[in-house]
Amino acid sequence: MAEGGVQEPFARAARQREAERLGMLIFLASEVMLFGGIFAAALALRLEHPAGYVDAAHHLKLWLGTANTGVLLTSSLCAALAVQAARNGQARWAACALWGAVALGTVFLAIKGVEYAGEYREGLMPGMATTHFEGRTQQLFMNLYFIGTGLHAVHVTFGLALLAAAALNRGARQDRHAMLIGNVALYWHLVDVIWVFLYPTLYLAGVR
Amino acid sequence: MTDEPRFEHPPEERAPSYLAESHSLRSWFFTTDHKRIALLYLVSITLFFLIGAGAAALIRLDLLTPQGDLLTNDGYNRAFSIHGIIMVWFFLIPSIPNVLGNFLVPIMIGTRDLAFPRLNLLSWYIYILSGLLTLYVVVSGGVDTGWTFYTPLSSVYANGAVVATIVAVFISGFSTILTGLNFIVTIHKLRAPGMTWSRLPLFIWSHYAVSIIFVLATPVLAITLLLVAAERLIGIGVFDPRLGGDPLLFQHLFWFYSHPAVYIMVLPALGVVSELITAAAHKRIFGYWFVAFASIAIAVIGFMVWGHHMFVSGQSVFASAVFSFLSIAVAVPSAIKVYNWTATLYKADVAIDAPLLFALGFIGLFVAGGLTGLMLAMLAIDVHVTDTYFVVAHFHYIMVGGSVTAFFGGLHFWWPKMTGRLYNETLGRIAAILILVGFNITFFPQFLLGYQGMPRRYHVYPPEFQVLHVISSLGAALLAVGYAMPAFYLLWSLLPGGRRAPANPWGASGLEWTTSSPPPKHNFIAQPVVVRQPYDYPLAHPASRDDG
Amino acid sequence: MSAGIELWPPAASHHAQQVDLLIGSFGAMVWLLTIPVFVLMSWFAIRYRRSREVNRDHAPTRNLWVEVGWSVIPFILVLGFYVWATMLFLDLYRPPPDAIPIHVVAKQWMWKFQHPDGAREINNLHVPAGRPVKLIMTSEDVIHSFYVPALRQKQDLVPGRYTSLWFNADKPGRYPLRCAEFCGADHSAMGGTLIVMPPQDYAVWLGRNRDGGMDGTLAQAGARLFRDLGCSGCHSAAASVKAPPLEGIFGRPVALADGGTLIADDQYLSDSILLPNKQVAAGYRPIMPTYGNVLAPEQVNALVAYLKSSRAREDSK
Numbered sequence A: 001m002a003e004g005g006v007q008e009p010f011a012r013a014a015r016q017r018e019a020e021r022l023g024m025l026i027f028l029a030s031e032v033m034l035f036g037g038i039f040a041a042a043l044a045l046r047l048e049h050p051a052g053y054v055d056a057a058h059h060l061k062l063w064l065g066t067a068n069t070g071v072l073l074t075s076s077l078c079a080a081l082a083v084q085a086a087r088n089g090q091a092r093w094a095a096c097a098l099w100g101a102v103a104l105g106t107v108f109l110a111i112k113g114v115e116y117a118g119e120y121r122e123g124l125m126p127g128m129a130t131t132h133f134e135g136r137t138q139q140l141f142m143n144l145y146f147i148g149t150g151l152h153a154v155h156v157t158f159g160l161a162l163l164a165a166a167a168l169n170r171g172a173r174q175d176r177h178a179m180l181i182g183n184v185a186l187y188w189h190l191v192d193v194i195w196v197f198l199y200p201t202l203y204l205a206g207v208r
Numbered sequence B: 001m002t003d004e005p006r007f008e009h010p011p012e013e014r015a016p017s018y019l020a021e022s023h024s025l026r027s028w029f030f031t032t033d034h035k036r037i038a039l040l041y042l043v044s045i046t047l048f049f050l051i052g053a054g055a056a057a058l059i060r061l062d063l064l065t066p067q068g069d070l071l072t073n074d075g076y077n078r079a080f081s082i083h084g085i086i087m088v089w090f091f092l093i094p095s096i097p098n099v100l101g102n103f104l105v106p107i108m109i110g111t112r113d114l115a116f117p118r119l120n121l122l123s124w125y126i127y128i129l130s131g132l133l134t135l136y137v138v139v140s141g142g143v144d145t146g147w148t149f150y151t152p153l154s155s156v157y158a159n160g161a162v163v164a165t166i167v168a169v170f171i172s173g174f175s176t177i178l179t180g181l182n183f184i185v186t187i188h189k190l191r192a193p194g195m196t197w198s199r200l201p202l203f204i205w206s207h208y209a210v211s212i213i214f215v216l217a218t219p220v221l222a223i224t225l226l227l228v229a230a231e232r233l234i235g236i237g238v239f240d241p242r243l244g245g246d247p248l249l250f251q252h253l254f255w256f257y258s259h260p261a262v263y264i265m266v267l268p269a270l271g272v273v274s275e276l277i278t279a280a281a282h283k284r285i286f287g288y289w290f291v292a293f294a295s296i297a298i299a300v301i302g303f304m305v306w307g308h309h310m311f312v313s314g315q316s317v318f319a320s321a322v323f324s325f326l327s328i329a330v331a332v333p334s335a336i337k338v339y340n341w342t343a344t345l346y347k348a349d350v351a352i353d354a355p356l357l358f359a360l361g362f363i364g365l366f367v368a369g370g371l372t373g374l375m376l377a378m379l380a381i382d383v384h385v386t387d388t389y390f391v392v393a394h395f396h397y398i399m400v401g402g403s404v405t406a407f408f409g410g411l412h413f414w415w416p417k418m419t420g421r422l423y424n425e426t427l428g429r430i431a432a433i434l435i436l437v438g439f440n441i442t443f444f445p446q447f448l449l450g451y452q453g454m455p456r457r458y459h460v461y462p463p464e465f466q467v468l469h470v471i472s473s474l475g476a477a478l479l480a481v482g483y484a485m486p487a488f489y490l491l492w493s494l495l496p497g498g499r500r501a502p503a504n505p506w507g508a509s510g511l512e513w514t515t516s517s518p519p520p521k522h523n524f525i526a527q528p529v530v531v532r533q534p535y536d537y538p539l540a541h542p543a544s545r546d547d548g
Numbered sequence C: 001m002s003a004g005i006e007l008w009p010p011a012a013s014h015h016a017q018q019v020d021l022l023i024g025s026f027g028a029m030v031w032l033l034t035i036p037v038f039v040l041m042s043w044f045a046i047r048y049r050r051s052r053e054v055n056r057d058h059a060p061t062r063n064l065w066v067e068v069g070w071s072v073i074p075f076i077l078v079l080g081f082y083v084w085a086t087m088l089f090l091d092l093y094r095p096p097p098d099a100i101p102i103h104v105v106a107k108q109w110m111w112k113f114q115h116p117d118g119a120r121e122i123n124n125l126h127v128p129a130g131r132p133v134k135l136i137m138t139s140e141d142v143i144h145s146f147y148v149p150a151l152r153q154k155q156d157l158v159p160g161r162y163t164s165l166w167f168n169a170d171k172p173g174r175y176p177l178r179c180a181e182f183c184g185a186d187h188s189a190m191g192g193t194l195i196v197m198p199p200q201d202y203a204v205w206l207g208r209n210r211d212g213g214m215d216g217t218l219a220q221a222g223a224r225l226f227r228d229l230g231c232s233g234c235h236s237a238a239a240s241v242k243a244p245p246l247e248g249i250f251g252r253p254v255a256l257a258d259g260g261t262l263i264a265d266d267q268y269l270s271d272s273i274l275l276p277n278k279q280v281a282a283g284y285r286p287i288m289p290t291y292g293n294v295l296a297p298e299q300v301n302a303l304v305a306y307l308k309s310s311r312a313r314e315d316s317k
């Protein structure tokens, strides 16, 4: 009675799809909790050093962060379009949209890299001599910034790999239920959402 | 009374059991069968228990004399650190969920396997990987932070293999998260036809509750430990006051995970005990919905009480008062369970076998541990007894007296199902009683020690505490015998010629008893269809036929 | 002390007796809640065991009111104890204003005490009986915990911040003092003695030790530091740098650059010295150097004591 593509414990493909989607959502919930720790730390830091935090945030390249927010949001849009396209049976469009998302994601990483390089030159990386920092709070802030955005960048990289895998997978593109693409897109949206929270926490805090 | 079959299932056909399917090593190490994976876990957690117990033996031997003649101060610190770390993350957390849960969740809800069988195997490999790293820590000199990794001790001052340990615990977290995810999806999407939420066994409810904690709490530990490791490696300073960081932030994050984690360690045990009690009573559980929702309530409220570990840490007085109050609230669902179990035995048809003895032992010790937990939640009392042996006694009562006892009870109860063999019932009863007695001799004196002011994690201690320490160590020896016994007679039953178990040796209800012992590879020969309430025993049948 | 079993620890303060009373009463209530469970459970198991012919008709399997009863009644009982225990606890955070302030600095693995009039001691703490004493505590390295079982009191010492603990020991005697928070290799050796002396003996002891440690009182030592470290170079009316005047600052509200205000307490003063950029006073530029790596906690304590005493001077004017 098994339909094509149905795997072991499942008898019906629809049920398996529901299960996979639920599994993905639960996984994302646990990812949210992972970043929750970073946000809690940022909150504590800000409450304890209100002035220092704002000063330190002021030193981030706000316009690079803003550009990156735009890039990532657009990329997320592409992923959503890919899901729609796959649902409509437009496998080719789906591939285009996916590659678009990959390209924009790569741009995001590139911009982030430029930003990191700048901070490296200024000597603001964790573990570097403390003399370059204006104060301890700035050092603390920059360290947290690196941990937060670094962990996020790892997720971006991982998401890019998933997006590329989905784009290369013909079966996934032709799947009218957009299962694989749908799940990958969900992951990508999460990566996006996390950034949407990191951005105000780190960059916008410095806007006076 | 009726004598219709409880579940509609086709006549027994013979299918090879999951054990007989294949004997090659490959068929074990690359299996995706949840039952085989459960056995892989059983073997591995037993090994870790032995290491943890070895460390406990060192601790108890060292504490025989006030000067601590056996170990050096550093050696002692390493012994209890590794003891706590292994017992918590590598034995107790995976014990019931990954062994009994893995084996039973799919069978109890009438399906062929967990939703993601390969993920299940993957989580065992992740667990083994992290376990190997822990073994590396043990042989490379150990770690000296305690299982709580308080900063800045762990992040700056400790000189053991802190980073390796952290990475090990970090990795093991993925195994836990994947297991929780797998359980939740399975319970939602793979229940047999007719297995409505109101027909779920309580074992499933408590595994559902525990999975929620797995998924939501474990990542917080992961990120916290990551920050500690980063602190040690590159000095990021989030927890380091010299950079303006906050050491108490670590404690908040750690306990935000670790308090729910203590419920990870007890919820599955509560589920097991509900099964043991009803099966022994041959009667429907009293207050099914209360017991079921109590599990969920514990999981939810359990996320809001972490601050009760920090009453003297310097957290705000107001916060302490709130956390103290919530800690009382979280005790209520536990109380509900205990009283409902008692009521279940009323007018029951009680078979006093080893599983019931373990279950009753569990209840006694859990109640003692739980109520001393309430004492700890009282602010003025905690100020005196926090970080003393009173706390050590509290958590061993719940974790060892409670959860480990429940694990043993469950292992006895489902042993026939898992292996197809019957163990020696008399020896089982003796072991249950021996463990109960040995346990109390070991840990009751520690309450007294704690109230008298014996701090925990003390290698040398004032001589006036020696008598109680010696009693405790003697008790531990007795306890060790109690724990060793089942290892022998359970393994003995596996030898050729061991007595074979029928499908339902206890006359218990529940889907797992409708299939053969041991079950075939796909658990059931044909898809079972559930038409009855859970715990649908003939007793009290007419009165409760309609209740949910 | 002899190596016998000591079943109850001595109580050196009124608070300690209260805690004993609390736990005793709680213990009694625990029995009330659990004896029925244990008795009924054993009785049911035996009475309704398999082999016996007993009446098992109409066995109930649910009853809403019973459920509500056994959820709510124990909860309310415990709530009574919650109120009691919380009141006792709150007292621990309301030191009487005349409590003798003693500074405590913990480090791996010793206790350092500074009395207000300059006496210093290590691991032993002398206090007068029947007088409230307030310990103002911090740590140099990791977290430690100040624990005197006879007082039934304990408080963690956290690096980078001040915590405090007050007590009024009324029974003279020697009571063990222990470190209760795991702090590394010699955690278990980090002990000492709390010596509660009749007030007249304490006065004598102080007289003998007054200048055993430092010259003059803690505040005087602070005043010297204030000069030697160049604080007065900025914080004096004559200075060319614009820095806030510090006379009488303790206990006063301070306006901060970010718009907030706070009361200048021990924590704020020590933060201003160690982490001046954490909270900047309104109207000033954040140019004060950090003394974090320069000063030992005892020196900070002395400076803070000096800043506090300048309040006293102001008040007496």
Ligand code: HEA
Residues within 6 Å of the ligand: B148, B262, B263, B265, B266, B308, B309, B327, B328, B330, B331, B332, B334, B335, B336, B338, B366, B367, B368, B369, B370, B371, B372, B373, B374, B376, B377, B378, B382, B385, B386, B387, B391, B394, B395, B398, B399, B403, C033, C034, C037, C074, C075, C078
């Ligand atoms: C399985 C593990 C487990 C479980 C289930 C619990 C359950 C509870 N724990 Fe425990 N606890 C630990 C493991 C556990 N604990 C560990 C490991 C530590 C120390 C960590 C460390 O520092 O290393 C600790 C420490 C700890 C502390 C901090 C002590 C300190 O360091 O100062 C506190 C304080 O409130 C506490 C409270 C409680 C409470 C209120 C419960 C409740 O959930 C208990 C509920 C159960 C009952 C109440 C019994 C049944 C009820 C009745 C028979 C009816 C009567 C009921 C009422 C009156 C409501 N625990």
Ligand code: HEA
Residues within 6 Å of the ligand: B050, B053, B054, B055, B056, B057, B059, B060, B080, B081, B083, B084, B085, B087, B088, B092, B145, B146, B147, B148, B392, B396, B399, B400, B404, B442, B456, B457, B458, B459, B476, B477, B479, B480, B483, B484
């Ligand atoms: C979670 C599960 C768990 C389990 C099952 C146990 C089991 C036991 N623990 Fe546990 N214990 C913890 C969790 C657990 N513990 C934790 C979390 C801590 C806190 C750690 C910290 O402070 O960081 C702790 C701390 C702790 C201390 C306090 C140390 C201190 O603060 O100084 C003591 C002291 O008696 C102790 C004793 C025991 C004993 C006697 C057992 C017994 O039940 C074990 C039974 C076994 C034996 C009695 C030994 C038998 C030995 C063998 C069969 C093997 C022989 C092998 C060799 C000789 C190599 N433990």
Ligand code: CUA
Residues within 6 Å of the ligand: C108, C109, C143, C144, C145, C179, C180, C181, C182, C183, C184, C186, C187, C188, C190
């Ligand atoms: Cu200082 Cu323990």
Ligand SMILES: [Cu+2]
Residues within 6 Å of the ligand: B258, B259, B262, B305, B306, B308, B309
């Ligand atoms: Cu807790």
